[in-house]
Amino acid sequence: MTPPTTQVRTDRAAARSSDRRPILEIRDLAVDYGYGEDRVHALRGVNLTLHEGEVLGLAGESGCGKSTLVYGATRLLPPPGLISAGEVLYYPEDGAEPVDVLRLSDADLRAGRWQDIAVVFQGAMNSLNPVYRVGRQLMDAIKAHRRDSTSQEREERARELLDMVGIAPERIRSYPHQLSGGMRQRVMIAMALALEPRVLIMDEPTTALDVVMQRQILEQIQDLRDRLGFSVIFITHDVSLLVEVADRIAIMYAGEIVEEASGKQVYKEPRHPYSYGLLHSFPRCTARAVSCRASRARRRTCRTSPADARSGRGARTRCRSARRSTRSSSRRRSARSGAPSRACSTPRGTRSRPSSRSRRPGVDPACDDRSRSRGTGRRPRSGAGNSRRSPRTWPTVIG
């Protein structure tokens, strides 16, 4: 079998940042919901590599499979979710052979959880057990993995963790319902960092919060990452936020990664039409603009359900480029019946290139050759002009 094109791309990306070893490698991960004929392919062969000390942003609209990716890669998928193919390689710290998380025994999996890969879940409101004090929930993770620790040490650590995320250590005695939403979210972050994991997966950690809180939490995460040096997979549907915090951004659509590049490149010249659409889907602030732009954006992005996209090219039905290229025949028919069209797997502006006839439609190989000219190590957040030129005009989160 020929290696998938994305793999080539990520390897090159790794080569560019020479000092960065991969730490988590997701290969051809496929997840289905349900069984038999009616099953829905939620993930269709996703390839993603996280390097040491990197912030990898994962963006996409609701239902594109972002969270499924997290649950799949950590083996937390609730039924009827089923991992049908792929492997998730975790590279241990001591440089030993990578282990496939999906093939670990239950005991090994439990031992590795939180210690190696910790997750901050979507919806901090329900992530804490309402009947236990916050401290107990912080401590039981430590207790499960550090058997020889004394209860005094654990309490010390819990206080330290709360302090680290800017919550008064006395709150260790509080119940979750006594904390505000932002505090709960920070408790969850503190909890995730309890064992100093090497990989931190954050699934929309700020979605439910107001912008002020979002900013505080994001700053805190970046601060902690600079201090502790863990790698982050940051999931959100807010691309412009990612442009500011992520080293690299992967754009997901209908269970596939359609574009992967450094934050700046995704922002400046998105190659995939969907990335372009996602970046430009923010309504303008002026009244008239809101009405017409937003409605146009909405029309363009009326979502394809993963179930409808079973045939393969999920983006095609609503892809402007695809429609344009098939205009000569029958646009409407192509949109409905899903007649083959290559346009969507074609990067913007390179429609005539032969590489667009990739055998893996939807995953386009364009990103690597255009990112050659730039380094990926820099975080785009340093560019002050960046946020000013950001496509969204309401207050940006990171200044």
Add this chain to the structure above:
Amino acid sequence: MKFLLRRLGFYVLTAWAAVTLNFFIPRVMKGDPVQALINRYQGQIDQDAVHSLYVLFGLDKKQSLWQQYVDYWNQILHGNLGISFTFFPEPVSQVIKDALPWTIALVGMATIIAVVLGTLIGTYLGWRRGTWADSILPVMTFFSSVPYFWLGLLFIALLAIAVPIFPANNAYTPGMTPSFSFAFVQSVVQHGFLPALTIVLSSVAGWILGMRNMMVTVGSEDYVTVAQAKGLPERRVMYGYAARNAVLPQVSSFALSLGFVVSGSLVMELVFSYPGIGAQLFAAIGAKDYPLMQGIFLVITVAVLLANIVADVVYVFLDPRTRQEG
């Protein structure tokens, strides 16, 4: 604390209302208890005696209703519930005192066993949803859907008559003197086994079902996923996170069912001729024994209220969200 005091106030109010109703209902009901008693003695009672009976039952026509009501309260607070007709001249309180321990011990034990067993099985079924374990459920619901008395009769036919392992009726071997000797306790356990088995089998399905459904609901909560992601041992996730939260509704229904333990299991006590309070209530209704009925109703009411208070207190301990800390 404030919360508990407020609840307590509420219960005092309810108790008052219950006692008041208990006072009025026999007085507005058709039929005259004294007349019923006179009929039983077939006119062998003279007029003076009739009047003193009215006074004795607190139905003195010369007294105002208010006076009767005040007297009624006075008597209750002194533990005097009147005199039973059926067991004349034994006071009602004595009759209840004799029957209550049997019911509470048997039905109480059976209920506790059913709850503990049902909750444990339900926890397991909910956690292992979608495996072979699910097939236990229909078997259990079958037992609870079978008519209760029929199940009891079946057990008597099978385990007391066909294969005489257990006695078919009574609470202990007739002729024995109640004491805490080994032989007597053994006899009580032997006699109680079949009734308890009937109660447990017919009520355990409800507890299993309730717990299982709550486990399924709680199992999909985010905090359970987080607990899994934290790499906690499976048992800790199952008991500490899922079952710990799923058990809360079970606790309140358990407290409620404790209240009904006192009323006994009427059918069971009849089927097994068990000398419990359910059998007494049945006898009282048959004999139009108003004082006994009233007394039993009062005891049941108080028991339900007490069970509710206990449930409230326990709930406050189990669920911090109901606590109002300063």
